[in-house]
Amino acid sequence: MSGHLNRSAFQLTSADVVSQARICREHFRLTLSCPNFADAKPGQFVQLSPETDSSQPSHRADATDSVDVCDEAIRSTATLPFLPRAFSIGGLRRNGNGCEIDIIYRVVGVATQWMATLRPTQTVSLLGPLGQAFPIIASKPNAYLVGGGVGVPPLLWLAGALTDAGINTTAVIGSTTKELLPLAHQGNPTPADDAGEARLTSTEFANANTPVVISTDDGSFGFKGNVVQAFQAHLSANNINPTSAVVYTCGPERMMQGVAEFCETKDYECYVCMERSMACGVGTCQSCVVTVKSETPPNWRYALCCTEGPIFERSQILWNQ
Ligand SMILES: Cc1cc2nc3c(=O)[nH]c(=O)nc-3n(C[C@H](O)[C@H](O)[C@H](O)COP(=O)(O)OP(=O)(O)OC[C@H]3O[C@@H](n4cnc5c(N)ncnc54)[C@H](O)[C@@H]3O)c2cc1C
Ligand code: FES
The missing domain is CATH 3.40.50.80 (Nucleotide-binding domain of ferredoxin-NADP reductase (FNR) module)
Structure with a gap:
């Protein structure tokens, strides 16, 4: 499988918001600019959180950009998430060592409500790239x-x-x-x-x-x-x-x-x-287990979705367990 990467390549970095756009009723596209981001491949993800040393407000009712992408109800109730959240990299465009990253998200809770309030010039904290990539099988047309x-x-x-x-x-x-x-x-x-x-x-x-x-x-x-x-x-x-x-x-x-x-x-x-709640994203907290087959008794084991996954070959997964 050609897509799998060395798990030590991730880094914690600051990323600037480039744009925020509504795609449909509940999905948004957040584009971030990162000055440094290691080599990444489709299937990998990032852990996104507010910058820890940031004094930025959790919401900007005074946002000056003209694109009003987030409902006032979201804007007025958004608070900062305590733990980072996992998001797939939806697109990545390189410019030198840096890149622009697209994150497409649906507003479902605290973190995605906070994300919907972000506007250009604000910064976020980004850990990545994390996890394994989709393998590209060149022999199959x-x-x-x-x-x-x-x-x-x-x-x-x-x-x-x-x-x-x-x-x-x-x-x-x-x-x-x-x-x-x-x-x-x-x-x-x-x-x-x-x-x-x-x-x-x-x-x-x-x-x-x-x-x-x-x-x-x-x-x-x-x-x-x-x-x-x-x-x-x-x-x-x-x-x-x-x-x-x-x-x-x-x-x-x-x-x-x-x-x-x-x-x-x-x-x-x-x-x-596979998707699991991920507190750390790097194999430390054990919060993200997926039950997979094993060749040794009892013929199943827990795999960490964040490091062994999130991409798994279909026959590895024991569904509903
Ligand atoms: C590898 C990976 C990639 C992901 N990529 C994307 C993406 O591209 N776009 C996107 O919108 N979301 C993505 N997610 C899901 C996203 O991380 C969660 O929905 C996140 O919890 C949202 O944070 P929140 O604070 O807004 O909602 P929360 O308050 O954390 O959760 C809201 C509701 O969703 C449920 N929930 C939260 N996380 C999960 C989960 N992982 N599995 C099942 N139920 C959950 C909670 O129980 C709760 O009911 C991804 C998750 C993983 C693990
Ligand atoms: S998210 Fe912490 S071990 Fe996987």
Whole structure:
């Protein structure tokens, strides 16, 4: 597997907010500028927190930038999170030793509420890059990216890396309804109702030359059904040979389990991006265990999601345990 990195390469650094934008009803894109950031690959993540020596206010009702991306209700109640939170790197653009990093997030609690208040010129603390990357299997000509919700960010970056490696890449992205899709579609063709056809409908995936199948549970956009059904329908319509393809999935655990179990029945190579609450992100606190198979009795063990993961090969995972 070519993607796995040395775990000692991470560092704690300060990052400046470059921009903040709303992508859909509940997802935002925060772009950060880091003067120093070690080599990183898709699938890796950062631990984000307020700067410890910062006297910055937790919210800026007086933010001077014109983009009002965060609701007043969020702005007025945001407080500083005590522990850092893990976020996948959704995109990374190098400029010398430094880089710009995209983090795509959904507001669900204290830390993401605080993130939604951030504006250009503010700084945050960033630990990374952390964890293992998605392996890129150069010997297989086709890749499928199956994701939903906040599972989409690492797949966006991965799409670019796969197409750069000459791998024919297709994304299958789902949400409950159109308003919750964390992708832009303006000016692009509409997605097909038929999951068999992938189109360059999403601006972000089109930038990585990756056609997409969109599914919504309520049928408000694209294929009507969940993303696992859309993925299965796409594969059977296109008669893909399992030995020619690798599947990468990131999103809610039940969704990834559905993708992994389908891949097992059809014998597709598949990698899942597991999510756990992570206090330290570097293998110290033991808060992030994933139950995986083991060759020695009792034939299972705990793996640390932050250092052995978050990317695991599908057959390693013991789901629901
Ligand atoms: C490797 C990794 C990559 C991630 N990438 C992203 C990303 O790109 N974008 C994004 O929006 N989020 C991502 N997350 C999830 C994010 O770290 C959590 O949602 C984080 O807790 C949000 O902080 P909060 O204070 O806003 O919410 P919290 O107050 O911490 O949590 C809000 C609610 O979500 C639940 N929750 C929190 N964390 C988890 C978790 N890890 N698993 C299951 N339930 C949880 C809590 O129990 C609570 O109900 C990632 C997590 C991991 C481990
Ligand atoms: S987050 Fe602390 S050990 Fe994994």
